[in-house]
Amino acid sequence: MYYILFYKTVDNYVEKRVPYRENHLAYASEAHKRGELVLAGALAEPADSAVFIFKTEKSSIVEKFAKHDPYVLNGLITEWNVRPWSVVIGG
Numbered sequence: 001m002y003y004i005l006f007y008k009t010v011d012n013y014v015e016k017r018v019p020y021r022e023n024h025l026a027y028a029s030e031a032h033k034r035g036e037l038v039l040a041g042a043l044a045e046p047a048d049s050a051v052f053i054f055k056t057e058k059s060s061i062v063e064k065f066a067k068h069d070p071y072v073l074n075g076l077i078t079e080w081n082v083r084p085w086s087v088v089i090g091g
Contacts, residue, residue, distance in 0.1 A: 002038075002085040003062045005052040007077045014047050016076055023070040028052075031065055055091070059084065 010016060017024070031037035031054075040052040054062045062082045071077050 001055070001057060002087050002091060003054045003056065003059055004083050004085050005054065005062050005066055006081050006083070007050040007052075007066075007071070008079040009042075009048055009050065009071075010076050010078055013042075013076060017071065020070045020074050020076065027068070027070060036061055037065070053085075 028037060028040055032040075036054055036056045038053045038055050040050070042050040052062075052065075054065070056062065059082050066072055066077075066080045066082070069077070072080065
């Protein structure tokens, strides 16, 4: 099953993320190495959101990722939510 994790970011996110970026990227890389996180990245123009694509059997894995993400823990994410994604082409 695929899940999409949506993040809404604080104003001036690109500047404010600098002290936490290395830890966030390492954290996301570990999820990718485990095969849970497929793709991830911030949206641009404006940089006010980010999207993560997970392939896993349980939404709880995605929720746990969000709850422990350094960006979330340090207040850079104002809102996040997880949605199941029914992939019909690709994947």
